[in-house]
Amino acid sequence: MKLITAIIRETQLDQVRQALIDAEITRITVSRTSGHGQQIREEIYRGKKVIPNLIPKIKIEIAVNDEFVDTTVKAIINEAKTGEVGDGKIFIQPLEECIRIRTGEKGGTAI
Ligand SMILES: Nc1ncnc2c1ncn2[C@@H]1O[C@H](COP(=O)(O)OP(=O)(O)OP(=O)(O)O)[C@@H](O)[C@H]1O
Numbered sequence: 001m002k003l004i005t006a007i008i009r010e011t012q013l014d015q016v017r018q019a020l021i022d023a024e025i026t027r028i029t030v031s032r033t034s035g036h037g038q039q040i041r042e043e044i045y046r047g048k049k050v051i052p053n054l055i056p057k058i059k060i061e062i063a064v065n066d067e068f069v070d071t072t073v074k075a076i077i078n079e080a081k082t083g084e085v086g087d088g089k090i091f092i093q094p095l096e097e098c099i100r101i102r103t104g105e106k107g108g109t110a111i
């Protein structure tokens with residue numbers, strides 16, 4: 001199992017969700033978040049250098065069985081990419097366990 005975390009633009013969320021649903025990836029957690037990537041614009045406030053503002057983004061988390069990783073990643077990239085800086089990033093981590101609270105099922109069948 002893998003945990004896929006994607007940081008994307010707010011404007012791309014609906015079409016990313018639609019593409020995931022079309023690919024039968026329907027289990028998803030979405031949060032509002034903020035951050036910055038490699039472009040740090042130097043900002044001066046009242047003559048002093050200040051750390052740059054955080055840019056609002058959307059965080060998507062999807063736990064999947066290994067065979068769904070490629071489909072998930074492709075759907076996200078297809079719909080999140082504009083080609084401009086700030087399109088976001090995808091992180092993939094090993095997922096040790098998953099438990100469905102209602103039934104107590106564990107692992108791949110619980111996901
Ligand atoms: N290495 C990282 N660790 C944690 N969060 C990150 C990292 N890189 C990007 N992010 C998050 O993703 C958001 C979008 O990043 P962004 O697409 O600007 O990355 P980038 O490396 O600057 O690439 P680009 O040059 O295409 O803009 C950031 O605002 C931040 O929230």
Ligand SMILES: [Mg+2]
Binds near residue numbers: 036
């Ligand atoms: Mg950037």
